[in-house]
Every structure is written in C-alpha cells, then in structure tokens.
Amino acid sequence: MALLERFFPDIYVKSVFELPLEDLKKLGIRGLVFDIDNTVAPFDVAEPDEEIVELFAFLRKEGFKLCILSNNTKERVQLFNRRLGALAIHKGGKPGIKKLNREIMGTTPKTTAMVGDQVFTDMWCGHRGGLLCIMTAPICNRDQLITKVKRGAERQVMKVYFKKYGK
Secondary structure: OOOHHHHOOOEEEOOHHHOOHHHHHHOOOOEEEEOOEOOOEOOOOOOOOHHHHHHHHHHHHOOOEEEEEOOOOHHHHHHHHOOOOOEEEOOOOOOOOHHHHHOOOOOOHHHEEEEEOOHHHHHHHHHHOOOEEEEEOOOOOOOOHHHHHHHHHHHHHHHHHHHHHOO
16 A cells, blocks of 8 residues: 555545445445544534434444544543444544454454544544545534644645545
C-alpha cells in the first residue's frame, strides 16, 4: 500500500444515511464500527438526534452488529450511546487498533467496516485492523482544536484520493 493510500477510504459517502447496505452485505460485512464526532453527530452535540436513533435501529433490523469507537471520554460515549444501545468503546486510541481488535462484536476484520470522517484516525485505524473503510464527509465545520489542525492535511490527502478515483 502506497504511503498515502493507507489513509484512503475504500468507500466514500457524503453521510451515514448513504451507506451502501446491499453492497456491504454482498461483501460479507456484518459489523459496523462508527466514529461519533462529526460522523454521526457534531462533536458538541451530547446525544443522537431521532434520525440517528432510527438509523441504528434500522441497521440492527438489517442484521448489522453495531459499535461506537471513539477517542472521546467515557462520559461522552456513554451518554451518546444511551439511546443507541451499541457496543460503546471510549478512549479508543485511534489510529491504534488495540481496542478495535479486543472488542470487535464477534465479527472478524473481514466482516467488519469502519465508518468515520477522518483519514488520520478512522481510515488509518480501519486499514491497520484489516477492516473495510467507509469515509463520510464531516457533518459540520465545528471541530475540536486538534481535529481542526489536521483538517488541512486531510483535505490534501482527499484531493489525491478524489483525483485518483474520480469522485
């Protein structure tokens, strides 16, 4: 894998509401690992809105096992997950894979996809763990300071990705 490609998504969608569920099923994907901040909700929104609660219920009905893997605090992740009822992992250490490998919902890396909005944490973590990587556009421009710092470099990586894959 070329240097930049470790950060590329396997699939790019504008939002979690555009996940290609039938394609994922055909690929044998049974588990979905979601980032929270700016993937399913803005980083400063404490609880999921009704659309996200309904999406997670629908995904579960479709047969997917669900997990939230966040680098955020235990309090943030538990509060956000209260209505979702997914496996919830806080202080995930992304792009490290220690917690990803330890708590993978009974699926294997080949049957699991990572869904996130950042190339240096979510996509790299997913690739390191052998997962299919699905990137979403960030929900909004509001980010934590550390994320704001990385967004410029991320835009450059994605510019190469879009040029190569014509998206």
